[in-house]
Amino acid sequence: MQPVVYDAIVIGAGPAGASCAVWLAHLGFSPLILDASEQVGGLAAHNPFEDAWNVTAPGLTGEEVAVQIKRSLDGARVPVLLKMRVDRVDIIEDPEQINILLKRAGNHKKPACQKLFRVYFDGHSLLARFVVVASGVTSRFPKELANQKYDHVLVGPGRHISKYEFANKKVAVLGGGDNAFENAIFAQKRGALSVDIYARHVRAQKQWFESLEQKRIHTGEYVFDPLARTVNGHQYDVVMVFYGWQAQLNGLESLGLSCSEKGYVNTHVHTAETNVPGVYAIGEVANRHHPCIITSMADGVVAAKAIQRRLEQEELGLID
Structure with a gap:
């Protein structure tokens, strides 16, 4: 893998993760998506029925909505790595090590940051300033x-x-x-x-x-x-x-995310940030506001704008 530091690594290519990555890309930042599946779209990609609740896509099945999600990602030129299962996420907070990694990646002209995240997956690893957990849910x-x-x-x-x-x-x-x-x-x-x-x-x-x-x-x-x-x-x-859903958090145990009694990730209502600074959780994995395609996409926007604010504060030197 090319030694580069992404502004955000998004784990999950469903509606929430795709929305967040597309917004970050259009805002001028560098996101990357990792997903264990063979195609983008999350649960929608496996839904052959019309989703009458999705007012943005009348008459389309979940599978067809997944195709539109891929078109959006392609249009925003968001790199997507499929069939890549996250194994572990480490937090790097040593200033000297961070500076070395930034220079090695050719990102030394960017403003310094307090921490980096190294995401390990299928024998590889990549670095990012922020991590967005959009890994969704699986049937219980x-x-x-x-x-x-x-x-x-x-x-x-x-x-x-x-x-x-x-x-x-x-x-x-x-x-x-x-x-x-x-x-x-x-x-x-x-x-x-x-x-x-x-x-x-x-x-x-x-x-x-x-x-x-x-x-x-x-x-x-x-x-x-x-x-x-x-x-x-x-x-x-x-x-x-049909016993409902459970959050997919395999490979993220090292982060120590705070979860609810039902196993969903706890987040800040206005930013979607978790108890771990720099890590956001969106969509159904966080079981935020009435989880569905529409609210998941909205969650993606919330996290993208929160990350934009943090990155711009770093650039202006407003974060100690």
Whole structure:
């Protein structure tokens, strides 16, 4: 890798990370994006359905929105390294070492900074003045699965749901949120023989209830056996699991980020900065304001403007 110091390394190429990087690029700074996936777009890249909630892209599926995100990154000339999984992030605070690294990278004409971040990934490392965590979330697995895969047990939304053949099959859906109810309706429309929902607590919007038989919605505790594909002793051809999300923070443990009880990164409401100065967390990994594509993009702007302010203060010598 070329020895260069980026103004910000953004971890994650979803709507939040892309928004932050594009804004930084247009503001005249040098961002770089790292993402473990094979394509940009985050969760949107795996959503084959129309996203009616995204008012900026009427009629487009999540996959098509991901294509637009890539176009924005290309247009802003933001370098993106895909299939690169972050292993560790170190904080460099020794002034002498920082000066050596800046000179070695040819950045010695830029104003001095108090710290640098070295991001390690897949046998490489890069330096940055700031780090933006936009690594998103992943589907939460039920404890019964123990992170193992079982035939005809589908966890979380995505292409594996849209491509599945539900016709003439008995379907069980585990979970009480919007995703659970929406996908239950999807299976029903795809010709499922029956669809039962099992939810310890129902949190879904009321509008979904009208499309489902009330007798098919079972609330309270239940017993799920993934190997036998049974729920409360009733056998099903396929079981879909929607237990919500969990923050993806693998490789970032060394930073010591403060997290909420649910595992999301705590951030400052006005800047998206974490408890670690110089590290920002945006989008669904921080579970900020009503997480979705639109609010994630807004988060990216918040972090980009906060970083702009810090960089310009450094340039003017206003940071001690």
